[in-house]
Amino acid sequence: MQAMQTQLAVGTYALLAWFGLYLLIAEALRMWTRTSNLSPAHRTHITESFVSGVQGAACGVVGVMTVMACWHDVMRVRYPLAVYYSSIGTAYFIYDLWAMFRSHSARTECSSVGALLLSYLKTDLLMIVHHITIVSVLFPAMVYHSPMGHFFMGCFLCTELSTPFVNARVILSRLGLKNSTIYVVNGILMMLVFAMCRVAMFPVMYAVYLSQQTRAPSHIHALAAIPITCHLSCLLVLAPQLYWFNMMIKGAVAVLKRTPPQMTKDY
Template sequence: MFSALAFGAVLFPGLFYSFTEVLRTTFKHWSDADVVSVSERLVSAIHAALATTAGVIVVTSCRNTMTDTHWLVNGFILFGTPYMAFDIYAMYLSHYHIQRVRGHSRSYSGHSLQTVKTFLMKDWMLVLHHLVLLLVFMPIALFLRRDLGDFFVGCLFTTEFSTPFISIGKILIQLGLDDTRLHRANGIMVLLSFFLCRILVFPFMYWMYGQQFGIPLHRVAFHLPLQCNVGNLVILAPQVYWFIMLLRKAKRLYLRQKRSTADGDKSSPRTD
């Protein structure tokens, strides 16, 4: 099974560096920041697609939410662990090159503790999220679950469903397609997929557990161990925060486009 760990350790960095080489050759006018940022997003989208696929397979295969097991759960946890570690490094590289492009060349003349500190201060929640998955939930899922709850782990895999749409949005902006119908349609998919698979998935898991044991939804939490509820809250809290951020960003974009449309109408010549 640990071959999955080795495979992930080779695949995700390999994909990242392959994408950077292809993008540098294809888009020669792009800066290092552009190349690294898009490469990180592409790898993120691939990992998310694989995680979602694994999650759907596990969820649809487990009839009993507690006792049914599926080999893909432990296999994908080991396979995805190197991605979580590497993605922190890829996010740092993206941050480093973006800051250099934005005119901080003196502060970012080379990699240092200061650049790492600035990155951690800026993206502390994402880094913390990755570290919690790596250092807390991965050991629990592999060694402390006693092969119970594969259904719920599969549900957590599906939370990655929104990530490809988020990545596509960033890439469309990079390509200068942020004022297109495609970008707006993708933005709607980001909000819908994020809400369904990162927010509603938690009451869905509780509801499925209640359905199996005849417990009303509002009573399920009282029938679960405290650590299960705390773990779910730890995962859910940042998802709610990020969803609020997405809603605020969507509102800003909508108002900006509305103003642009209004200004365009005012400047259009009269035809009557």
């Protein structure tokens, strides 16, 4: 009971912190000369992306620490920091549903709130499902209902390591640096980190688990011992990653097709 109360307190403070950071960045962008002339939609998008990048960096660091602490025994070792960050992460994804809606409303003209909500659902359905899945399935299954260690939780947290690069891409674009060298370099790093942390992470995670299940008659038996909720969580999280990675590849191909004169060296 005490642990649950602590988790709720951490989540509540984290939720307030995410909203506070959003408002702070929004005000800073309003006052910054370079962004003061941008449209409200662009400033809102930059603000959302900045907060998302902060969350991604923090989550990724916690993930790496958790994986390193639990690597030697993926089934038993538990890492308290991962549990606390589950509340912080849950708070972020709840906040981000609001932030995405705010960004959508800033760039969309609708006759009513109902029409705006419907437009939001149609436009960002994949991201909305992704967020709700993490809040309602992934974190509860991994932290509270799984008998396994926190190695797997750490792996999922590591998927956020690519988020700062994804959001830097958005921010650079909104600042008019889409044709700059730094934009291209960031894009390459984004694809590499995304491929490692959001796609390759899943087979690596299963491979490490199977390598330690020496008592199981076969790999099939070892996989069957994993709660079905964990398999479903992996599938639900991996599916959009494959879709987004495909979009990144298409975007990279389009950038590489540009002629050299189009590229500048703005930093």
